[in-house]
Amino acid sequence: MSTMETLGNKAAPESPAAALLFPSVGWFExxxxxxxxxxxTHEHLGFIDCVAQFTVxxxxxxxxxxxxxxxxxxxxxxxxxxxxxxxxxxxxxxxEATKATWxxxxxxxxxxxxxxxxxHTLNALSHIGTPIALTGSDPLERDCYFRFNQSLQQFVNAxxxxxxxxxxx
Amino acid sequence: xxQPSCTPNDIKPLPVALPLNEEGLAFYEKKYQRDYNxxxxxxxxxxxxxxxxxxxxxxxxxxxxxxxxxxxxSSRGLTYSDVNKLPTSGEMPATATWMNFTPxxxxxxxxxxxxxxxxxxxxxxxxxxxxxxxxTLYEEAVARQWSATRDIPWGELEALxxxxxKASCQLFxxxxxxxxxxxxxxxxxxxxxxxxxxxxxxxxxxxxMDEARHQEVFRKRAxxxxxxxxxxxxxxxALKAILDAPTHTMGTFLLNLLGEGLILSIxxxxxxxxxxxxxxxxxxxxxQDEARHVSYGVLELKNYLDTHPDRAKALEEMHRFADVxxxxxxxAFTEATVIEPxxxxxxxxxxxxxxxxEGMLKVWSMFIEEYLQRCERAGFDRRARCKIPxxxxx
Ligand SMILES: [Fe+2]
Ligand SMILES: [Fe+2]
Numbered sequence: 001m002s003t004m005e006t007l008g009n010k011a012a013p014e015s016p017a018a019a020l021l022f023p024s025v026g027w028f029e030x031x032x033x034x035x036x037x038x039x040x041t042h043e044h045l046g047f048i049d050c051v052a053q054f055t056v057x058x059x060x061x062x063x064x065x066x067x068x069x070x071x072x073x074x075x076x077x078x079x080x081x082x083x084x085x086x087x088x089x090x091x092x093x094x095x096e097a098t099k100a101t102w103x104x105x106x107x108x109x110x111x112x113x114x115x116x117x118x119x120h121t122l123n124a125l126s127h128i129g130t131p132i133a134l135t136g137s138d139p140l141e142r143d144c145y146f147r148f149n150q151s152l153q154q155f156v157n158a159x160x161x162x163x164x165x166x167x168x169x
Numbered sequence: 170x171x172q173p174s175c176t177p178n179d180i181k182p183l184p185v186a187l188p189l190n191e192e193g194l195a196f197y198e199k200k201y202q203r204d205y206n207x208x209x210x211x212x213x214x215x216x217x218x219x220x221x222x223x224x225x226x227x228x229x230x231x232x233x234x235x236x237x238x239x240x241x242x243s244s245r246g247l248t249y250s251d252v253n254k255l256p257t258s259g260e261m262p263a264t265a266t267w268m269n270f271t272p273x274x275x276x277x278x279x280x281x282x283x284x285x286x287x288x289x290x291x292x293x294x295x296x297x298x299x300x301x302x303x304x305t306l307y308e309e310a311v312a313r314q315w316s317a318t319r320d321i322p323w324g325e326l327e328a329l330x331x332x333x334x335k336a337s338c339q340l341f342x343x344x345x346x347x348x349x350x351x352x353x354x355x356x357x358x359x360x361x362x363x364x365x366x367x368x369x370x371x372x373x374x375x376x377x378m379d380e381a382r383h384q385e386v387f388r389k390r391a392x393x394x395x396x397x398x399x400x401x402x403x404x405x406x407a408l409k410a411i412l413d414a415p416t417h418t419m420g421t422f423l424l425n426l427l428g429e430g431l432i433l434s435i436x437x438x439x440x441x442x443x444x445x446x447x448x449x450x451x452x453x454x455x456x457q458d459e460a461r462h463v464s465y466g467v468l469e470l471k472n473y474l475d476t477h478p479d480r481a482k483a484l485e486e487m488h489r490f491a492d493v494x495x496x497x498x499x500x501a502f503t504e505a506t507v508i509e510p511x512x513x514x515x516x517x518x519x520x521x522x523x524x525x526x527e528g529m530l531k532v533w534s535m536f537i538e539e540y541l542q543r544c545e546r547a548g549f550d551r552r553a554r555c556k557i558p559x560x561x562x563x
Contacts, residue, residue: 046313047245049305074245118443123453127441128531139542140302140467146433146460147309150453 019163022106023059023099025082027164028068032077034158041154042075048151049073050144053083053091057098059167067094070155072148077155092144093136095122101131103166106159114160122153207283234276245312249304249368265293265363273365290363296476297417298362298369300468306461307368310375315454317386326393326447332519333444336510339398340439341391343507345384346400347432350408351462352380354424358417372465379458386451399506407501410494418473422487423494425466426543431502433459434536435511438529442514463543470547488554495556503562526563533561 020027035042042048051071059066069091071079081087108120118124126132126145136142145152201208218225231237235256243251252258259274268286271277277284292298300306329337355373362370391397411428414420433456440452470487477483502508508529509522516525537559544551 047309049309115446118446118449121440121449121453123437123456124441124449127437128528129535139539139546140464143460143464146437146456147464149457149460153453 019165022102022164022166023054023056023066023068025068025080027162028054028070029080030162031155031159032070032080034161035077035155038158039075042151045075045151045154047074048148050092050141050148051090052145052152052155053094054102055094055096056102057096059099065096072151089137091136092141093134095126095132095145096135097125097132099167101125105156106164109157110160110164112160114157116157122156123149205285207285211283231276233278245308248308249371250308253304259365261295261299261368262365263295265290265295265365267365268363270364273367287363289360292358292361292366292417293363295366296473298366298469299472300369300465301472302464302468303372304368306465307372307375310372310379310458310461313457314375314378315382317382317389320454321386321450322447323389323393326445329394329444330518332513333517334394335398336513336519337444337448338391338394338396339506339510340514341387341394342398343401343404343504343510344387344432344435345391345397346404347408347501348380348384348387350411351424351429351432352377352384354411354414354420357412358420376462376465379462383455383458386455390448390451401501401504401506403504404501404507407497410497414490414494418470419487419490419494421466421469422491422549423498425462426470426547427491427494427498427540429459429462429466430540430543431498431536433463434532434539435507438511438515438532442511444514467543467547470549474548484549487549488551491549491551492554492556495551499557508563530561530563534559 020030049072051069053067053069055065055067057065067083069079069081069083069087070077083091105116105120105122105125109116122132126134134142134145136145238255238257240247240252240255240258242248255274257274259272261273267273267277267284268288268290269284270287271280271284328334355376359370359373359377362373364370388397407428411420411424414423436452436456436459440449440456443449443452474480474483474487508526512522512525512529513519514525515528516522537555537557540557541552541555
């Protein structure tokens with residue numbers, strides 16, 4: 001688990017050797033660091049207050065699910081953690097997809113230089129529940145995904161700056 | 170000799186005289202010169218004091234107030250939540266009794282007798298307005314404003330094949346037509362709400378601004394893509410039903426919870442099926458605003474029901490209202506001017522409209538389920554009574 005002190009201004013790795021593994025807590029920490037470095041963009045988009053969970057349905061070593069929670073406060077990502085049983089229910093909403101779906105999205109964003117094509121935005125992938133499913137037990141909390149959608153898109157778009165390697169490569 | 174710069178055909182008719190406002194002006198003069206004489210007494214008193222060369226300085230007297238406590242900003246600035254912690258901010262009353270513009274928290278009791286009464290302030294019950302998230306949503310709205318002129322990459326807009334361009338422009342025409350009821354409705358109630366409910370008034374003002382921007386961005390997009398297309402009577406009746414709602418809570422349910430929930434779904438679909446990055450950006454921006462309006466609608470209804478002295482009766486009234494409202498909203502969302510363009514965009518062309526209609530079946534069911542979940546979250550179970558079919562009517 002990382003908090004804002006450790007996430008703040010963490011630069012993206014500079015050499016291919018420092019490529020980060022997806023999915024991993026390190027990958028999400030680096031993404032959070034990029035957000036915290038890019039204060040100007042996020043200040044322009046406005047406050048974002050929610051806990052977003054990214055679930056990789058087949059991301060664990062045994063092929064089961066692994067999930068990461070990112071806490072957003074004001075214009076920063078203040079906490080990143082791999083979800084343990086005691087963290088269940090902290091999230092405002094969860095985005096659930098297979099490793100292949102997440103990989104396709106990340107590679108598409110990278111190919112677009114930080115902007116996905118028309119088919120690979122978070123909303124386009126999640127709107128009809130597949131290939132990304134939006135879940136959350138409280139409809140009001142789940143609506144945070146919509147209230148902060150542009151900031152969340154910006155958050156994942158920054159992954160174009162992260163050299164990423166995928167499990168199984 | 171060159172061409173004359175003006176021909177007889179260029180001469181426009183003289184402007185028609187503006188109507189005179191004799192009657193209204195005479196009424197106003199009578200009111201303020203004869204009937205309302207308290208302001209003249211105040212004027213006289215002040216002039217007399219000033220002509221004696223005497224100062225009042227009564228406004229420096231803080232007896233009976235908690236003056237001197239200073240509001241402290243939090244990390245995000247000085248929010249309403251920060252200042253509302255202070256006793257000097259004044260407590261929001263359950264029933265408003267100040268029917269004028271005096272700020273809540275000001276030293277005002279001693280002036281009550283001399284104050285005018287604003288007859289239009291008729292929504293005096295906090296629980297016809299309040300929602301537990303209204304302060305958060307106001308601050309969020311202010312922080313997340315955007316500009317339809319500046320924040321959309323208009324320069325990237327490319328012409329689409331004719332069927333997709335027409336479908337896009339029809340969808341944007343529909344959205345232009347519906348957007349401003351979501352501005353007119355809060356506007357209709359805004360001036361009826363006393364100042365002591367300033368947080369609610371402020372949130373409604375952000376909704377007005379949001380809707381002005383939505384109408385602006387959709388209108389600009391249609392005009393940038395070829396023009397506005399067809400208006401629709403089916404929407405018009407739904408919009409009128411919203412505006413005519415008998416109470417603020419009923420109208421907020423119909424507009425914010427049901428109508429804007431549906432519009433949020435259309436924006437999400439719009440983003441998914443957008444054929445240009447311009448359209449994607451438009452829908453992502455607008456859906457964020459819309460989700461705030463929906464959130465207010467859910468908790469406003471919940472607060473209304475939770476605080477009502479006769480919950481069973483309040484629920485039955487809301488059900489009766491929803492029975493009508495849902496059917497009228499359904500009329501709007503069966504209009505060809507919205508269903509067909511969305512189906513064409515979803516399918517990928519006029520020749521694939523059937524495929525698009527099929528895809529919309531899932532979106533329809535998802536929307537109804539989301540609507541019913543939002544109702545449940547507000548403590549208003551519509552599952553057994555919902556007049557909108559769970560399956561799309563095609
Ligand atoms: Fe709107
Ligand atoms: Fe709205």
